[in-house]
Amino acid sequence: MPEIxxxxxNESYQLIETDSGLKVAVYNMPGYNAVHAVFAxxxxxxxxxxxMNGEKYDIPAGVAHFLxxxxxxxxxxxxxxxxxxxxxxxxxxxGFDKTCYIFTATENVDESxxxxxxxxxxxxxxxxxxxxxxxIIGQEIKMYDDSANWRLLFGVLEGLxxxxxIRDDIAGTVESISHITDKMLYDCAKAFYSxxxxxxxxxxxxxxxxxxxxxxxxxFKYEKLEVERLKxxxxxxxxxxxxxxxxxVSVPMVAVGFKEKMSNPVTLKxxxxxxxxxxxxxxxxxxxxxxxxxxxxxxxxxxxxILSGDDYYATIISGExxxxxxxxxxxxxxxENLKTNGITEDDFITSKNAMYxxxxxxxxxxxxxxxxxxxxHFKDRxxxxxxxxxxxxxxEDVNSQLKNMFRRDKKTVFTVMPMxxxxx
Amino acid sequence: xxxxxxxxxxxxxQLPNDxxxxxxxxxxxxxxNEREKATMYALLPGLLERAYEDYPTxxxxxxxxxxxxxxxxMVGTSVVGGNRCLRFTAQGIKNEYCIEGEDLLLEMCxxxxxxxxxxxxxxxxxxEEWLQIEKYKLREEIEGEIxxxxxxxxxxxxxxxxxxxxxxxxxxxxxxxxxSITPQQLYDCYTRLLEKAVVEIFITANNADTAAEKLKQAxxxxxxxxxxxxxxxxxxxxxxxxxxxxxxxxxxxxxLVYTTQRLLTExxxxxxxxxxxxxxxxxxxxxxxxxxxxxxxxxxxAAGFNGFTSSMSVDSGVEHQNTQRTIDAIQYExxxxxxxxxxxxxxRETQLTISNSLKANxxxxxxxxxxxxxxxxxxxxxxxxxxxxxxxxxxxxxxxxVLKLLNLNVIYTISK
Numbered sequence: 001m002p003e004i005x006x007x008x009x010n011e012s013y014q015l016i017e018t019d020s021g022l023k024v025a026v027y028n029m030p031g032y033n034a035v036h037a038v039f040a041x042x043x044x045x046x047x048x049x050x051x052m053n054g055e056k057y058d059i060p061a062g063v064a065h066f067l068x069x070x071x072x073x074x075x076x077x078x079x080x081x082x083x084x085x086x087x088x089x090x091x092x093x094x095g096f097d098k099t100c101y102i103f104t105a106t107e108n109v110d111e112s113x114x115x116x117x118x119x120x121x122x123x124x125x126x127x128x129x130x131x132x133x134x135x136i137i138g139q140e141i142k143m144y145d146d147s148a149n150w151r152l153l154f155g156v157l158e159g160l161x162x163x164x165x166i167r168d169d170i171a172g173t174v175e176s177i178s179h180i181t182d183k184m185l186y187d188c189a190k191a192f193y194s195x196x197x198x199x200x201x202x203x204x205x206x207x208x209x210x211x212x213x214x215x216x217x218x219x220f221k222y223e224k225l226e227v228e229r230l231k232x233x234x235x236x237x238x239x240x241x242x243x244x245x246x247x248x249v250s251v252p253m254v255a256v257g258f259k260e261k262m263s264n265p266v267t268l269k270x271x272x273x274x275x276x277x278x279x280x281x282x283x284x285x286x287x288x289x290x291x292x293x294x295x296x297x298x299x300x301x302x303x304x305x306i307l308s309g310d311d312y313y314a315t316i317i318s319g320e321x322x323x324x325x326x327x328x329x330x331x332x333x334x335x336e337n338l339k340t341n342g343i344t345e346d347d348f349i350t351s352k353n354a355m356y357x358x359x360x361x362x363x364x365x366x367x368x369x370x371x372x373x374x375x376x377h378f379k380d381r382x383x384x385x386x387x388x389x390x391x392x393x394x395x396e397d398v399n400s401q402l403k404n405m406f407r408r409d410k411k412t413v414f415t416v417m418p419m420x421x422x423x424x
Numbered sequence: 425x426x427x428x429x430x431x432x433x434x435x436x437x438q439l440p441n442d443x444x445x446x447x448x449x450x451x452x453x454x455x456x457n458e459r460e461k462a463t464m465y466a467l468l469p470g471l472l473e474r475a476y477e478d479y480p481t482x483x484x485x486x487x488x489x490x491x492x493x494x495x496x497x498m499v500g501t502s503v504v505g506g507n508r509c510l511r512f513t514a515q516g517i518k519n520e521y522c523i524e525g526e527d528l529l530l531e532m533c534x535x536x537x538x539x540x541x542x543x544x545x546x547x548x549x550x551x552e553e554w555l556q557i558e559k560y561k562l563r564e565e566i567e568g569e570i571x572x573x574x575x576x577x578x579x580x581x582x583x584x585x586x587x588x589x590x591x592x593x594x595x596x597x598x599x600x601x602x603x604s605i606t607p608q609q610l611y612d613c614y615t616r617l618l619e620k621a622v623v624e625i626f627i628t629a630n631n632a633d634t635a636a637e638k639l640k641q642a643x644x645x646x647x648x649x650x651x652x653x654x655x656x657x658x659x660x661x662x663x664x665x666x667x668x669x670x671x672x673x674x675x676x677x678x679x680l681v682y683t684t685q686r687l688l689t690e691x692x693x694x695x696x697x698x699x700x701x702x703x704x705x706x707x708x709x710x711x712x713x714x715x716x717x718x719x720x721x722x723x724x725x726a727a728g729f730n731g732f733t734s735s736m737s738v739d740s741g742v743e744h745q746n747t748q749r750t751i752d753a754i755q756y757e758x759x760x761x762x763x764x765x766x767x768x769x770x771x772r773e774t775q776l777t778i779s780n781s782l783k784a785n786x787x788x789x790x791x792x793x794x795x796x797x798x799x800x801x802x803x804x805x806x807x808x809x810x811x812x813x814x815x816x817x818x819x820x821x822x823x824x825x826v827l828k829l830l831n832l833n834v835i836y837t838i839s840k
Contacts, residue, residue, distance in 0.1 A: 008521070009445075031443035033783045078717065084708035085769075087776025089784075091707075106783035107776070135720035142675040143723055143741050146573050204787075248671055250567040284486040293482065296560045320568065350490045353523075357493025360517050364445035366787060419672060 001208055006384040009363055013373070013383070014208040020220035021196025025373045026211045027203040027383075029366060033106045035204035036366040037113060039120050042199075042378040043067075043192035044097040045170040046309065049230040052191045056230075059188065060179045061165070062137070062172015065094040067185055069133050071101070071120055071193075079119040088112040094170055097309050098378055104367065109206060113214035117200070121220070123189040125182035134177055141171050148249045148416045156257035156316055157307075159243060159412030164234040166312050191227045195220040201373040204366040231311055236261060236410070244415040252417050253301075255318035256331055259410040265310040268381060268389050272355070273401045274315065276393070278304040279351045280343055281334060282317055288334040297323050297330070310379075315405065324415055335406045343402065348395045359387045425796070427805075430640045432649030434623040435800065439792055440630060441518075447529050447629035448515040448789045449536050449639070452797060453621035456654045457508040457590055463562075463597025464605055464613045465508055469499040470558040471550055471610070472512075476535075477542040488535075492528060493517050497535055504801055505732030506590040506654035510617065512540050515789065518629075533635040537642050541618075549607035550614075559602050566596050573677055573838065578739050581679035581836035584667055589659060591733045620651050624800050626793045653801055658734035659683040661831040668837045676744040677838040678751060682736045682830040693731060694814035695826040700729035702774045702823065703761060704738055709774075710757045711738070721750050731802075736830060744839050751835060762827050766820040778815050782808040 005012040013027035045065060049058050072079040072092070083090040086108035092101045101120045105112045144150045154169055161167040171177075191197075202211050238259055262270045282289055282304030292298040302319030321327045362368045373383045427437045441447060479485035489495050495516030502509045514536040516528050544551055570576050586592020623646070625639055661683055688696060704711035704727025711725045725740040742750045785791040785808050799806055 029443065032787050034780075034787045080707040080712070084706070084773035084777065087773070087780040089777065089780055104780070104784060106780050132720050136716060136723055139675065139721075139741060139743070140723040142743075143574075145674040148571055248573075248673065249571050250569075251564060251571075283490075285483060285490050287483070290481075290483040290486070294557055296557060299561050299564055320564070350487055353492075354490035354494040356523070357495065357517050360445050360493070360521050364443070364789070 004382045004384065006387065008387060009360070009384075011363070015382070016208065016212065018195075018212070018215050018220070020215070020222050022215060022220055023199050023377065024211055024215060025199070025201045025377065026206065026208040027201070027369050027373060028207060029204050029369065032204045032366055034104050034366050035106075035109045035202060035206045036102065036104045036370045037116055038100050038102050038201045038370045038374045039116050040098050040100040040199050040201070040374040040378070041192045041197055042098045043188065044095050044099060045168065046096050046165045047229055048165045049232070050191055051228045051230065052187070053226055057187055057191070059184060060172060060176040061168040062170070062177045063180060063184065063188055064099050065171045066133065066137060066177055066180050067188055068092045068094045068099050068101075069137060070125055070129065070185055071123065071189075073124060073129055074119050074122050075124045079115060082115045082119070083112065086112045086115065096166055096170065098374070100371070100374060110210065110214060113211065114217060117214060117218040120198075121193055121195065121218070123186055123193065125185045127182055130180060130182050130185070134180070137171060137177055138174050141169070141174055141177075144169065144171065148247050148253055151245065151247065152253050152255045152318060152414060152416050153316070155243060155245065155414035155416075156255045156318075156412055157314070159240045159414055160238050160257050160259045160314055160410075161312070162235055162237060162239045163232045164312055165232060166309070167239075191225070194223045194225055196222060196225070197227070199374055199377050201370040201377070203369040203373070234311070238410055238412055240412060242413040244417055246417050246419050249416055249418050251320040251322055252324050252415055253318070253320050254324045254327055255316055255414045256328065257314050257316045257412050257414070258406050260313040260315055260405055261407075262308070262313040266308050266313050268379070268385060269393065269397065270313070270401065271306065271308055272386060272390055272393055273398045274306040274308070274313070274405070276348065276351045276355060276398055277343070277402050277405065278306055278315060279354065280347050281338055283351070285350060286334075288330060292327065292330055297321055297327055328413060339402060339406065342399045343395065345395055348398060352390065352393065356387075356390060359390065431643045431646040433621075433651060434625065434643045434646050436625045436627070436636065436639060437796055438632065438636065439626065439628040439796070441628045442630065444628070444789050445521065446515050446517050446789060447532065447632070448513065448626070448793065449532055449629070449635065450511060450513040450626045450793060451536065451540060451639075452509050452511040452624045453617055454507055454509050454624065454653055454801060455617060455621045455651060457503060457506050457593045459590070459593050461613055462508075462593050463601040464610050465501050465510065466562055466595065466597035467555070467558050467605065467610060468510060468614060469501055470561055471554055472539055472543055473497060473499040474554065475544050476538040477544060478538055480544050492531060493522065495528065495532055495535070497539055499539065501595060503593055503595045505656050507801065508593075510621075512536055529629055529632060529635055533638050537638065541642065545611070549611040552607050555605070555607050555610065559605070562596065563599060563602055566599050573671070573673055573675075574739065574741060577677035577836060577838050578679045578737060580667070580669070581681050581737065581834050584665060584836060585659065585681040585683070585735065585834045590654070591657060591659065620648055622651055622653055624797055626797065628789055628793060653803070655803075656687060656732055656734055658685055658687055659833065661685040662833045664832050664835060666835045668839055670840060671838050672840065673838060675741045676747050676840070677739070677741055678747060679737055679739040679836045680751065680754060680832060681834040682832050684734045684829040685831055686829070688734060688826070688829075691814075692826050694811065695818050695822040696729050697778060697811070698771065698774055698815050698818040699761070699823040699827050700727055700736060701778055702766070702770060703727045703758060703827070706774065706777045708777070710761060711754065714757055715740070715750065715753045719753060721746055721753060725750070725754065747837055747839060755832070758827065758830070762824050766823055768820075771818065771820060771823070775816050775818070779812045782812050
């Protein structure tokens with residue numbers, strides 16, 4: 001069986017393509033009680049337009065997430081009820097660029113694999129079940145509407161991107177999901193849930209033979225299907241430079257986002273270099289964070305992050321502050337300083353060491369290993385590629401990328417302010 | 425697992441670590457809670473974890489930890505029933521993964537003991553400037569609880585439920601007390617904690633003899649074995665108290681809090697474990713199946729039992745106009761379990777879910793340690809397997825009997 005190996009960890013896993021076109025990865029982790037399985041498709045919230053066998057389909061915001069909910073219901077019952085018979089802890093989640101169906105089990109693993117492989121590939125929707133789900137997801141959307149952090153993130157994304165669907169909430173809106181029909185869900189399931197489109201990653205106390213036996217029992221057949229994802233043309237310009245909303249929060253929340261220009265598709269090296277730059281600029285060892293923390297301008301919520309996919313790359317710095325103007329000024333000067341002086345060798349080594357440690361830690365949990373294998377797979381990488389690339393990354397690489405980041409005219413600022421009455 | 429008494433009131437537990445990529449060391453100080461010290465306990469974590477004598481600034485200490493391959497040094501405080509815990513944890517990758525061949529386990533041990541016993545001081549007390557910073561942060565954290573509407577609703581419901589009882593002492597203390605705390609008062613509070621507290625030390629690492637020896641030596645000073653961890657107490661039953669708070673939110677929130685009125689017996693603890701999971705603790709529970717899936721009333725509706733206060737809370741987020749309907753639906757499901765049919769299949773499925781989740785404790789550094797720490801606080805030494813065996817014997821009648829003990833004391837809602 002094809003094996004992928006890493007010498008730093010002295011570990012390996014199997015990656016197999018079955019006759020049905022389904023690709024399967026199995027990471028055996030001796031000593032663990034549990035098995036974690038991720039059955040994933042790279043259909044996420046950003047996918048809103050595609051061509052299947054020559055026909056074009058446009059779908060409203062929130063379909064991938066809606067489909068995730070509805071997949072749990074089959075004609076012969078609810079998948080949670082089936083899992084209840086095995087004791088597995090099951091769930092699912094939808095991201096910008098993938099949907100994952102997961103379970104963790106310490107016993108009856110074969111039976112749980114059968115349930116997973118079966119329900120995710122057996123769509124069953126009716127107008128009634130779609131209507132019922134509109135109620136449940138409507139409540140989920142409203143729960144996120146009340147989350148200031150969520151609103152802050154999407155406020156920045158909406159400011160940075162003019163057309164790209166990354167700016168839309170993963171679950172859509174109450175209005176957008178009202179347009180979802182059972183037929184639409186069937187079309188999407190056909191396009192993105194056939195075995196050749198999917199990936200199964202399993203980690204923990206299990207062998208590849210057992211996983212492959214489950215795939216055999218599922219009886220998947222190869223289905224010839226031509227699916228092309230259509231990307232929206234995104235200009236280099238941003239949508240707006242600043243916006244503010246009011247919510248019931250105690251302290252104002254600020255996010256500064258930059259639209260970055262990277263390769264298309266974005267490379268792993270660009271992602272890792274960006275992480276290091278953000279750590280040095282905003283991390284716990286940075287001058288910016290430690291000074292602002294001690295001046296009570298920011299608290300522990302202050303953070304910098306990279307949000308990237310094939311065709312988008314944004315850097316976002318955010319946190320709670322009672323002095324938004326001062327914080328914004330300090331962030332701007334810290335960026336200018338770093339860009340003028342460059343990153344030092346000492347800062348680079350410190351940050352690289354920390355990143356290496358964090359990457360090694362990711363291999364101790366069955367959940368993280370299986371999820372990371374699936375994430376890497378959809379980016380045409382293996383789960384060790386990042387660890388290997390980190391060791392080859394140089395200070396010159398990072399400084400050269402830094403020069404092109406944080407462009408002044410590609411910046412948006414989004415704030416969540418307390419309600420008027422709360423300011424009194 | 426090896427557990428030994430290394431000094432009066434100090435236990436050291438060593439857990440094997442063959443499979444994890446990291447090692448973990450933790451020291452938990454446990455004392456009966458005191459209402460008047462709550463705010464001081466809440467200020468300690470931020471002050472202690474930011475620096476210590478060897479790395480006397482926030483930036484230098486953070487840099488040191490990053491150089492140690494993103495090792496973490498955390499100080500946290502929690503309220504467990506009537507007790508207060510202050511926990512120091514150091515974790516980082518195993519020595520075999522260190523690029524330069526460092527002995528990271530020993531370094532982590534030094535950092536852990538440094539943070540605990542050699543904090544940065546001025547004039548024999550905590551540093552005034554740092555205390556002012558942490559006071560500001562604590563004030564922000566307390567005021568910021570409203571940002572998470574779900575958590576805010578549950579916290580307020582529990583405040584009404586506990587009233588002035590010791591079980592309800594605030595983990596973050598009290599806003600109005602922050603200003604008056606002095607560096608000397610806080611330092612005295614901390615030294616008293618070091619002197620009096622019951623101590624639970626955990627080492628999750630192999631080949632840790634040297635680290636264990638260092639930790640044993642560090643606690644050689646402990647002479648006082650008088651302090652006792654407070655046992656569980658249940659809140660008395662009251663008439664239902666209903667509270668509604670208005671807030672401009674998109675979604676309404678509900679939290680119901682029940683008391684068992686008396687302490688559960690050892691056997692009833694396992695009955696409640698199964699009963700609360702069947703009621704609202706799993707994705708096949710009655711609340712999930714009926715209130716969420718069948719009636720489509722909400723995205724979440726979950727029940728959780730707290731064994732340290734013998735109380736159960738149920739919370740949900742709903743359309744504002746569905747608030748009363750959801751409360752009625754929750755009560756109906758509880759009533760249906762007590763008076764209606766519970767099938768053997770439902771019980772078996774719930775037991776399987778519990779078994780699955782308890783066995784998974786062995787697969788996480790934190791889960792394993794937390795399990796044995798909770799057992800130590802409870803004064804028990806049950807393993808996950810022993811609890812699974814007990815849960816597997818629970819019958820429908822056991823579930824009905826233990827749920828009958830629940831009395832609804834508080835309904836707290838947030839609406840427009």
